[in-house]
Amino acid sequence: MTYDVPVAPGESAVVEERAELSAETWPMWEVFVRARRGIAHVHIGSLHAADAETALQNARDVYTRRGEGASLWVVRSSEVHAFEPEEISDFVDANEKPYRLATTYDIPDEVGHM
Amino acid sequence: MSAHPLVGHHLSEAEHLLAHADDNLVLAQRLGEWISRAPELEEDIAIGNIALDHLGVARALYTRAGELEGLGRGEDDFAMSRPEREYRNLLLVEQPNGDFAQTMVRGLFFDAYQVGLWDGMAGVDDTELTGIAGRALKEARYHLLHSSTWVVRLGDGTDESHRRAQEAVDRLWRYTDEMLEELIPIRRHAWGRVVSAVLAEATLQVPEDPYQRGGGRRGLHSEHLGPLLAEMQWMQRSYAGLRW
Numbered sequence: 001m002t003y004d005v006p007v008a009p010g011e012s013a014v015v016e017e018r019a020e021l022s023a024e025t026w027p028m029w030e031v032f033v034r035a036r037r038g039i040a041h042v043h044i045g046s047l048h049a050a051d052a053e054t055a056l057q058n059a060r061d062v063y064t065r066r067g068e069g070a071s072l073w074v075v076r077s078s079e080v081h082a083f084e085p086e087e088i089s090d091f092v093d094a095n096e097k098p099y100r101l102a103t104t105y106d107i108p109d110e111v112g113h114m
Numbered sequence: 115m116s117a118h119p120l121v122g123h124h125l126s127e128a129e130h131l132l133a134h135a136d137d138n139l140v141l142a143q144r145l146g147e148w149i150s151r152a153p154e155l156e157e158d159i160a161i162g163n164i165a166l167d168h169l170g171v172a173r174a175l176y177t178r179a180g181e182l183e184g185l186g187r188g189e190d191d192f193a194m195s196r197p198e199r200e201y202r203n204l205l206l207v208e209q210p211n212g213d214f215a216q217t218m219v220r221g222l223f224f225d226a227y228q229v230g231l232w233d234g235m236a237g238v239d240d241t242e243l244t245g246i247a248g249r250a251l252k253e254a255r256y257h258l259l260h261s262s263t264w265v266v267r268l269g270d271g272t273d274e275s276h277r278r279a280q281e282a283v284d285r286l287w288r289y290t291d292e293m294l295e296e297l298i299p300i301r302r303h304a305w306g307r308v309v310s311a312v313l314a315e316a317t318l319q320v321p322e323d324p325y326q327r328g329g330g331r332r333g334l335h336s337e338h339l340g341p342l343l344a345e346m347q348w349m350q351r352s353y354a355g356l357r358w
Binding site for chain 2: 026047048049050053054057058060061062065
């Protein structure tokens with residue numbers, strides 16, 4: 001990426017090069033937090049880190065701050081596999097098959113997360 | 115109160131708490147200088163969090179010191195109205211950030227000290243203080259994890275990061291005795307074990323130069339504290355009592 005940066009006389013625009021370098025050397029990680037026991041880990045964002053240990057520490061700082069979650073996961077973004085958007089569009093749309101939807105059941109409150 | 119590990123022969127408890135509050139405030143101010151300048155956004159946030167932890171401890175200790183002193187002084191008075199000579203922080207925490215390695219090595223030395231310090235306060239006869247120390251201990255353990263993780267990566271990293279980390283160790287080692295003098299021997303040894311283990315893993319050498327500097331606890335500071343305080347205090351000194 002290149003863009004114009006104001007440069008003082010005698011100074012070179014090394015900032016850009018360093019930013020590109022670090023984007024290359026620090027891979028992306030996806031962060032999952034479980035706020036408390038009994039519920040699933042939820043994806044809350046991503047960050048850069050050099051390795052798993054620093055990714056976990058960064059995740060703690062960036063996403064949990066003082067309200068520590070019960071559990072924290074980090075996964076290399078490159079290890080996440082996904083469908084392409086056009087593949088998704090071929091999925092059966094459950095809305096066209098209302099008999100598949102359990103909309104007529106009342107879920108008791110005690111069941112909680114479902 | 116006789117079991118209080120901080121009370122020496124000549125300083126009151128309030129004065130001891132002030133010294134520790136000064137450590138935390140000065141380091142918070144130093145770490146704040148990294149904001150927007152850290153190597154990565156994530157690190158910027160991490161350092162900011164650590165700075166805020168230290169600021170929180172400083173505020174709590176200033177407030178407690180003010181209560182014990184009984185002269186009606188509060189956190190703002192201590193932080194914003196005292197001149198350099200009345201600051202009793204360790205020389206280590208006022209040292210400039212230098213490069214990232216220097217900040218992390220300073221953190222390693224100080225964080226390992228604070229873990230011992232707060233742990234030692236767990237049993238003092240002051241529930242207000244044990245509350246502050248209990249919270250600060252958890253924070254200090256995390257700070258130590260952060261700084262030691264980085265020192266290992268820098269020391270055992272590239273040739274340049276190793277060189278910079280070793281220079282930081284060589285430069286800051288002289289400020290460690292002043293700090294460790296306050297810990298009882300068993301905690302001083304614990305500090306040595308923790309720091310030696312991290313430095314060994316980082317392939318860094320403990321300096322053999324025995325030269326040590328002190329004086330911070332007596333208000334005799336290096337040339338670096340004055341400018342820090344000037345920047346921090348100028349608003350209150352220009353507009354005394356200003357609030358927002």
